[in-house]
Amino acid sequence: MTATPPRFGLLGVPSSAAAHWPGQEKAPQALRRAGLTERLPVRDYGDLPKIRMRPEPDRHPQNLGLTIEVARAVAERTSHIVDDGLIPLVIGGDCTVELGVVSGALAAGTDPALVYVDGGVDLRTPETAPTGILDSMGAAHLLDLPGAAPELAGLGPRRPLLAPDAIVFLGYEQTDNAREREMFDSLSCVKLPATEVRGRAVAAAAQACRDLDGFLVHFDVDVIDFVDLPLADVPQYHGGLSFQEAMEVLAVLAAAPGFAGLTVTECNPDHGNESGGDLTRFVDGLTYALGAAA
Template sequence: MTGRVHVIGAATSAGAHGPGQELAPAAFRRYGLLAGLAESGLEVVDHGDVVTATMRPDPGHSGVADVDRVIEAARTVSRSVQEVLEADPTGRVLVLGGDCTIQLGVIAGAKAVQGDSVALAYIDLDCDLTSPANGNGIADWMGVTHLLDAPDAYRPLSGIDGRPPLLTADRLRLIAADRATPYEQRRLDELGLIRYTSEQVSASTTDVAAELGAWADGVDLLSVHVDVDVLDQTAFLIAEEQRDVPGLSLATLDRLVSALMAHPAARVLTITEVNPSRPPDPAAAFGALNDLVIAALAR
């Protein structure tokens, strides 16, 4: 593994319930992420924003709002990830989102290069297992449903690479996933998904990271997804979803992500659900989040 990091901006909120997340990649750059990565000794290649899309209302949708633009964004991210991984087999990729649906593109692009030997550590307070048949139409909350091509998935979205599922249940771990509707809990049980609660992660970060590392030993590429609403926003407000509920502390998330990205198979880190309008002090909030990303990639 080289010290080269390819940065891909996925400036889209097409799959979200409101605009704002499309502004995150520019904010990461404005508040010094790329400079910080370079100062840590990494070679940074910025590929710019490969997609730009702002959420727009779609009251007439039939299960997934604005699904054509969600699919287009995911496919664009997929092509970009594939091109980077093919061109630089020893570099790593940092994808700056954007809403959670970009992870579909990340996995599709990774599989185009590595085949089925791809796994995903999905750090998110939500399970994202709602569906077109049981949800509010927001694709952002259906990401895992479509990664797994679960029952009720919208096939054009789950099959963006032409051969769903993008992942099987054994190649996915849900981390700090506390929130599950009754429908999602049934789906968790049906699919046999393994998840860790935020309490488990907070109490035993090292042990959880070690278990995840042993699981990742069996694949050629590990992708790590961080939805920042996993953070305790009473202490660190930066996520699109503002919730007065417990989550992970920034320090715990820092340790977890650094441990996962230290794994030899860890090639892709994706950051999603950041809304630059949320923090009362954006410079301080992005500075702290940038430090987490830099630590994870520079270690």
């Protein structure tokens, strides 16, 4: 029997550099152990060095240097995957991994849009996030919004990495941060909150990518109700999407002609059940969703 040729280039980014606490750095290996590489047609590009979050006293934002280092390494590997003719499948790691993926795709000569499937909008900046945790600032730095850290927003081949009309937000809950909400309201882009996705996941996903010629997908596990699948680094109880709805969204996006890559972020294996069943279920869902693109 002829082996299925690889369609995806798998890159693990075991980093919690920009996170609230450690844990996400364990995700790439945990998802491999749960069978991800055996069940999808991938060429495995391995893992970047593991980086575990550690608070930096008297630094704001936290771990900026490490976050930039990780994003640059991700950009280099992503560019190689695209040059090799494969679809990047990047397993993080925290949400700032997406900065490296977009940067790498641009460096490889593509100009993708981004569908941001996330329980939050990640538009805080060092000026509006007292904690200084960069994990909640990923989209703000992709868009180079006022108050963004210039070293992080400017790490790629252009600045900003994305224009507002090149990003679609899907599955988010409304932010309780007034300045973040004001910034979000000012953006001219497609916005599909969780309230408009629940009960109509397939239609919402089709709407999200309908006008996009080429696009990456950012998938934060916290878009899934923690009660339904307890893997998110920052739990969202009785909010967001069901696990089934989230996988339906991914399946539609992965089957679209313009699908150009997926980044999975915010998976914390420590939050799943001890048997590993939650991770296996998640891999089942990813296999189902990406099977549409395989």
